[in-house]
Amino acid sequence: MQQNHTQLADDSYFAAVTNAIRTETTKLLSEGTVAAVIGYQAGTRAGTVIPTIITDAAKAGDLVFSPGCVNNLALYLTKAKKEVRPAGKVAIIAKGCDMRALAGLLGESQLKREELHIIGVACVGVKGAGAGSGEALTTGTIARKCRECTVRAPEGADVVVGAVPPLPEFSPVEAEELARLEAMTPAERWAFWKGHFSRCIRCMACRQVCPFCYCEQCLCDRNRPQALETTPRPAGNMAWHIVRAMHLAGRCAGCTECERACPMDIPLNLLNRKMARELKTLYDFEAGLVPVEKGPLTEYREEDDQSFIK
Amino acid sequence: MCDHTKNIYKPQLATIEAMIDETPDVRTLRLVFQDEAVRESFSFRAGQFAEYSAFGAGESTFCIASSPTRKGYIECCFRATGRVTEALRRLEVGETIGVRGPYGNSFPIESFFGKNLVFVAGGIALPPLRTVIWNCLDWRDKFGDITIVYGARTEADLVYKHELKEWQERGDVRLVKTVDPGGNSPGWDGKVGFVPTILEEAAPAAENTIGLVCGPPIMIKFTLPVLEKLGFKDDSIYTTLENRMKCGLGKCGRCNVGNVYVCKDGPVFTAAQVKGMPQEF
Amino acid sequence: MTKTITEQKLRSLMDLLLKEGRRVVAPRQAGSIVLYEPIDSGEQLVLGIMPRRSAKETFFPLCETILTYGKDGNGVMVSDVDAGAFPETILVGAPPCDAAAPAVLDAVFSWDYNDEFFLERRKKTIIIGLACTAADDACFCTAVGLSPRDDKGSDLFLTPVAGGGYLCDAVTKKGKVFLDTYASFLAGGEAKPLPSAEPAATPLDLAGIKDWLESNFESPLWQEFADRCAGCGACAFLCPVCHCFDIVDEGTETKGARRKSWDACGFGKFTNHASGHNPRDIQNKRYRNRIMHKFKYYQDKFGQTLCTGCGRCVRSCPVGIDIRAVLEEIQAKP
Numbered sequence: 001m002q003q004n005h006t007q008l009a010d011d012s013y014f015a016a017v018t019n020a021i022r023t024e025t026t027k028l029l030s031e032g033t034v035a036a037v038i039g040y041q042a043g044t045r046a047g048t049v050i051p052t053i054i055t056d057a058a059k060a061g062d063l064v065f066s067p068g069c070v071n072n073l074a075l076y077l078t079k080a081k082k083e084v085r086p087a088g089k090v091a092i093i094a095k096g097c098d099m100r101a102l103a104g105l106l107g108e109s110q111l112k113r114e115e116l117h118i119i120g121v122a123c124v125g126v127k128g129a130g131a132g133s134g135e136a137l138t139t140g141t142i143a144r145k146c147r148e149c150t151v152r153a154p155e156g157a158d159v160v161v162g163a164v165p166p167l168p169e170f171s172p173v174e175a176e177e178l179a180r181l182e183a184m185t186p187a188e189r190w191a192f193w194k195g196h197f198s199r200c201i202r203c204m205a206c207r208q209v210c211p212f213c214y215c216e217q218c219l220c221d222r223n224r225p226q227a228l229e230t231t232p233r234p235a236g237n238m239a240w241h242i243v244r245a246m247h248l249a250g251r252c253a254g255c256t257e258c259e260r261a262c263p264m265d266i267p268l269n270l271l272n273r274k275m276a277r278e279l280k281t282l283y284d285f286e287a288g289l290v291p292v293e294k295g296p297l298t299e300y301r302e303e304d305d306q307s308f309i310k
Numbered sequence: 311m312c313d314h315t316k317n318i319y320k321p322q323l324a325t326i327e328a329m330i331d332e333t334p335d336v337r338t339l340r341l342v343f344q345d346e347a348v349r350e351s352f353s354f355r356a357g358q359f360a361e362y363s364a365f366g367a368g369e370s371t372f373c374i375a376s377s378p379t380r381k382g383y384i385e386c387c388f389r390a391t392g393r394v395t396e397a398l399r400r401l402e403v404g405e406t407i408g409v410r411g412p413y414g415n416s417f418p419i420e421s422f423f424g425k426n427l428v429f430v431a432g433g434i435a436l437p438p439l440r441t442v443i444w445n446c447l448d449w450r451d452k453f454g455d456i457t458i459v460y461g462a463r464t465e466a467d468l469v470y471k472h473e474l475k476e477w478q479e480r481g482d483v484r485l486v487k488t489v490d491p492g493g494n495s496p497g498w499d500g501k502v503g504f505v506p507t508i509l510e511e512a513a514p515a516a517e518n519t520i521g522l523v524c525g526p527p528i529m530i531k532f533t534l535p536v537l538e539k540l541g542f543k544d545d546s547i548y549t550t551l552e553n554r555m556k557c558g559l560g561k562c563g564r565c566n567v568g569n570v571y572v573c574k575d576g577p578v579f580t581a582a583q584v585k586g587m588p589q590e591f
Numbered sequence: 592m593t594k595t596i597t598e599q600k601l602r603s604l605m606d607l608l609l610k611e612g613r614r615v616v617a618p619r620q621a622g623s624i625v626l627y628e629p630i631d632s633g634e635q636l637v638l639g640i641m642p643r644r645s646a647k648e649t650f651f652p653l654c655e656t657i658l659t660y661g662k663d664g665n666g667v668m669v670s671d672v673d674a675g676a677f678p679e680t681i682l683v684g685a686p687p688c689d690a691a692a693p694a695v696l697d698a699v700f701s702w703d704y705n706d707e708f709f710l711e712r713r714k715k716t717i718i719i720g721l722a723c724t725a726a727d728d729a730c731f732c733t734a735v736g737l738s739p740r741d742d743k744g745s746d747l748f749l750t751p752v753a754g755g756g757y758l759c760d761a762v763t764k765k766g767k768v769f770l771d772t773y774a775s776f777l778a779g780g781e782a783k784p785l786p787s788a789e790p791a792a793t794p795l796d797l798a799g800i801k802d803w804l805e806s807n808f809e810s811p812l813w814q815e816f817a818d819r820c821a822g823c824g825a826c827a828f829l830c831p832v833c834h835c836f837d838i839v840d841e842g843t844e845t846k847g848a849r850r851k852s853w854d855a856c857g858f859g860k861f862t863n864h865a866s867g868h869n870p871r872d873i874q875n876k877r878y879r880n881r882i883m884h885k886f887k888y889y890q891d892k893f894g895q896t897l898c899t900g901c902g903r904c905v906r907s908c909p910v911g912i913d914i915r916a917v918l919e920e921i922q923a924k925p
Contacts, residue, residue: 043911045728050911051819071910075821083873084818133728199622201644201653204858205823209909221860223393229841231654231852261909263643263825265623317671318704319657319838319851344666365660365667366844370865392865397844406667527868553870554862556838559704562854563835564862566880567870568808569888574703588808590870590880 005140009124009165017065017121020161021093024119028091029057034117035088038073039063046134047127051076055086065093065162067127067137071209072255074101077111078214091117095126096151100253100288101211103156107291108251110214120157122164125149129260144173145256145269156290178273193238193271199264200237202230206244206258206268212251219243241271249275250295253288318559321363321408322348326401327383332469336434337399338375338387341409353412354378356419356441357550357578360411361558362386367397371555373577374412375437377444384409387437387469413558414577417442417522417548419449426454428514430533432505432525433462436469438550438577439524443477450482457484457514461505464493486512506532509540516541523549523581527591534581544582551576551584551591567591594770594777596749597756602633604776605683609633614678616649618642627682627689638684639724639751645831645901646689647696649682650712653828654852657708657838662845674711683719684749688732688901690720691744692831698893699834708851717769720745721757723788729902730790731915735797737899739787752782790900792915796922797886797896803921804887808879812924816917817878819910824855826904826912827881832897835861856880882917 021039028034040049041062049068053076054060073092077085094102099120105111125146127137135141147170154160184192207213207220219227220240228243229236252272259269279285282305283296296304324341331337343349354374363369370392376385390399401407419442427446431439446453458477462468468487477485488501488508501508505525521542523533530549537547553565553572560574568588570576579587596604605615609632618637619628625642627649659670682690693713700709723730723739732738742748746766749757759777761767770777827833837854841847854861857877863869871877889897898914905913 044913044916045905048911050913053818076819080822195622201828201853203824203828203855205821205825205907205909208821208823224396226393230837230839231841231850233654233841257909261821261823261825263829263907265643317657317674317707319849320669320671323667323669363840363849364844365662365669366840366842366847368840368849369838395865406662408667408669552864554864556836556854559706560702561699561704561706561834561836562838563856563884564854566884566888568883569891590876 005138006168008137008139008142008167013124013162013165014066017162018063021063021065021119021121022060024159024161025054025060025063025091026057028117029055029060033089034091036086037063037091037093037119038076039093039119040065040069040071040073042066043068048133053084053086063093065121067125067141068133069093069095070126070143070260072098072101072211072257074098074105074211074255075209075257077102077116078105078211079110079216080208080214089115089117091119093119093121094154094157095121095123096149096154097123097145097253097255099154099156100151101255103291104251104253104288105211107293107295109293113291118154118157118159120154120160122153122160122162123149124152124164124167129265139168139170142170143256143260145254148172148174174270174273177267177270178277181270181274182277193241194234196266197237197241198234200232200241200266201264202232202237202240203263205261205263209257209261210248211255211257212248212253213244219247241266241268245271245275248272250279250283250285250297251287252276319410319557321361321369321410322352323406324384324409326403326405326407329403332387332471333467335391336387336389336469338385338469339398339401339407340376340383340385341407342383343409344406349382352384354384355412355416356445357416357438358412358414359558359573359577360384360386360409360413361555362388362394362398363408363410364394364397364401365406365408367394369408369410369556370394370398371552371558373438373441373550375440377441377448379445379448387434389434410558414573415575417578419445422446422520423452424454424518426515426519427456428519428521429456429458429460430505430509430521430523430525430537431458431460432529433467434469435524435526435529436460439522440470440473442522447480447483454518455484455514456482457486457512459486459488459505459509459512461488461490461501461503461508462493463490465489465495465498467493484512504532505529506536509533510536513540516543519546521547523547537581544585545580547581548578549581549584550578553591593779593781594759595752595756595780595782596759596777598638600776601683601749601757602636604773605630605633605636605681607773608681612679614680615683616646616680617683627685636684638721641686641689641901643903644829645692645903646682646685647692647831647834649680649716650693650709651696651700651834651836651853654850655708656848657851659848660840660842660846672708674707677711677715680712680716681719682716684721685718685745686723686901687720687737687739687741687743687745688730688899689831690718691737691741691899693718694744695832695895695897695899696834698895699889702892717746717765718744719747719749720762722748722750722784724751724785726788726790727902727906728791729905730788730900731792731902731905732900733790734792734795734915734918735896735898735900736794739789750787751785753785754782756782758782758784790902792900795915795918797890800918800921801887801890803924804883807924808883812920813875813879816882816912816920817875820857820874820878820912821910822857822859822874822877823909824853824857825907825909826914827855827857828853829903829907831899831901831903832885856884882914886918
């Protein structure tokens with residue numbers, strides 16, 4: 001199988017990004033520009049990484065960038081992680097997709113731009129589900145979202161590290177998946193999601209890794225009155241995922257963390273992408289391009305489409 | 311007939327025989343088991359707790375607040391603060407609730423025979439001591455002096471007001487009641503001041519005396535040093551811990567303080583035991 | 592004498608068991624993943640792949656009704672669940688890390704109070720374990736005292752042999768009776784077992800780790816380990832021995848069910864009091880509880896380690912926390 005796949009960037013690309021991140025981190029921390037740098041450090045298994053918060057310039061050498069850098073680190077800037085977010089100005093390593101989450105959080109007044117130093121990574125892509133921890137980044141192991149990436153060169157960062165080498169054309173797996181979903185009849189779609197959500201075990205990984213799930217009181221933890229059943233049974237599962245999709249519509253910037261984190265392989269981002277498509281069609285709105293104060297679902301305009309009111 | 315053991319999660323049904331609003335949001339329910347055999351056989355020790363259910367809302371954990379010496383019924387006392395307690399509060403006299411228990415350890419009352427007792431309680435934490443107080447009053451001749459120091463934020467927040475009066479009028483109990491500064495209304499016949507201060511003022515003798523303390527964490531924190539100053543040893547001071555519980559049976563994994571399961575190893579602990587625990591309550 | 596069984600005979604045996612009315616739970620393809628699920632035919636049995644979730648749900652389901660209630664003018668009626676009606680079950684194809692787990696959980700589910708839901712299923716289940724011939728870089732059974740050919744917890748144990756098929760050993764009396772009953776599916780003779788897959792893990796000093804935990808409830812290391820923890824329940828839910836649960840009523844005030852469902856000590860609301868006070872108010876305290884429970888508290892209470900080294904927590908952690916690294920760092924401390 002593997003012989004048909006070509007490696008996407010040689011080690012020198014990742015080494016260059018890693019070095020640039022380390023240099024920038026050393027500079028920022030030693031000059032006192034920022035209190036901390038949120039980045040990736042090598043994990044225990046070959047090719048894996050773990051998120052890390054570095055406050056000491058001497059530790060800059062721990063930071064890495066590799067095809068395993070899948071996490072959206074914006075999570076660590078949200079209210080949900082307020083206990084670990086260092087006070088003061090913070091630098092963060094952000095791929096283009098992660099930057100869209102930052103833009104969203106800025107728009108929702110969860111972050112202040114002047115308290116952020118964004119180290120953008122010109123990104124080749126990261127590895128997807130099913131890729132072994134030791135495998136290289138190839139046309140076969142690249143994450144599906146990266147095949148259709150439009151933000152390889154991040155805009156709006158304080159500094160951009162790395163240079164994306166020429167990449168082959170990718171067939172759009174996600175777009176095809178969305179097209180298949182849209183081609184279904186409502187009954188088929190219902191059955192499709194019912195099947196997937198029946199596997200949900202309510203581990204809440206989707207919520208916990210989502211940069212936009214920062215509510216201090218999540219609807220699904222409320223019990224006075226109880227909005228939805230908490231046990232992993234079909235009705236509650238369906239309700240939970242619908243509520244989440246609605247709550248993220250116009251906000252989700254498509255980082256795919258929910259889908260990646262789901263231990264039951266539920267295609268959660270497909271639902272988010274479908275919602276994004278709807279918002280694009282109805283309101284010509286795309287989340288996370290630039291910080292906006294109000295998304296389409298929190299704002300009323302005369303010309304808004306009202307055809308859904310029947 | 312199946313040979314398996316019984317369902318440990320299944321509650322007994324009990325009828326609400328009476329209710330008393332202790333404060334605007336604290337209510338006492340007097341419960342009588344519907345099954346006659348259970349009514350006869352149900353026994354517990356002072357300090358034990360139970361899981362009370364409002365069907366449709368779930369279960370909540372409170373101590374059994376009545377005395378084991380009073381047969382035929384049990385009482386619980388709770389503040390409506392959550393889904394279950396609010397549902398319990400909506401129930402009327404004559405309606406049914408579920409009761410599982412009794413669970414946990416208890417106060418070793420027999421080991422207190424021949425000793426003086428000092429009860430120190432704050433606010434809604436009187437119920438776990440009230441069961442002991444009545445148990446001891448019903449066995450009055452087994453004990454020496456009995457002192458009760460009880461306080462709440464305001465007069466309105468004092469629970470068991472009718473019983474406080476009864477204790478006050480008995481000749482064989484010394485009741486020192488207090489409210490926090492500013493919590494008294496004209497005509498208040500008790501003290502004004504925080505429980506630890508009033509306890510220090512009341513200065514019960516520590517010799518041959520057992521201290522029993524229940525209250526909010528902050529009260530306990532300031533009361534223990536006072537007892538120590540008065541000469542109480544950590545192993546003659548008893549308190550109860552409260553942590554969130556679901557099963558009450560040592561299985562669901564919620565209520566542990568370090569390796570101590572409050573539901574099985576507690577809820578009654580000596581101050582010496584509590585001091586040896588990690589800060590996780 | 593050693594018995595062997597061919598793969599085809601094993602599948603036929605499952606077919607027969609199903610025909611006899613037994614529930615057969617086995618690794619089975621469920622969408623893109625493999626899960627332990629009841630199978631309808633021996634063909635569905637997936638051998639040699641570690642299912643995404645552990646086998647604990649055979650005994651301790653994600654969610655189960657523990658009673659139903661109904662309320663009318665005459666009062667409340669509570670109906671019991673008849674645990675006696677749980678089906679006779681064969682759990683087949685469980686790797687040693689999954690097969691060993693239920694016996695570890697017996698202790699907590701029978702501690703003074705017998706949880707009939709768990710114990711009744713245990714009583715009625717035969718576990719057919721399967722030696723591992725493949726391990727990945729998350730496996731660490733050998734670090735916590737098991738091995739890829741450990742038959743602990745199994746009633747019958749299968750070891751893959753060269754050229755296909757399995758050695759079939761009875762481990763318990765229950766397994767022996769089973770083997771005798773279905774002897775016609777077995778053959779005698781010699782077979783060479785395939786080498787088992789040794790995880791690249793060195794044994795942990797569990798006693799030393801426990802000693803460190805004993806005196807380091809407060810340690811800056813907890814922050815270091817767990818600041819990144821996202822607070823989901825993936826590790827706990829996939830773990831073969833994590834057993835925290837919730838009890839909730841679902842339904843209305845007049846009709847509904849009380850259910851027991853998986854919960855996780857990593858969830859922020861797990862220990863939250865009604866007053867709003869939370870003894871484990873931040874994530875690293877919750878992570879500390881997870882490690883303490885597995886490597887100290889369960890030892891203190893029941894003399895066992897609450898970990899079988901399956902590696903699911905390592906594979907599933909969305910932020911890459913590796914429990915082995917945590918334990919190794921603890922082990923390296925004086």
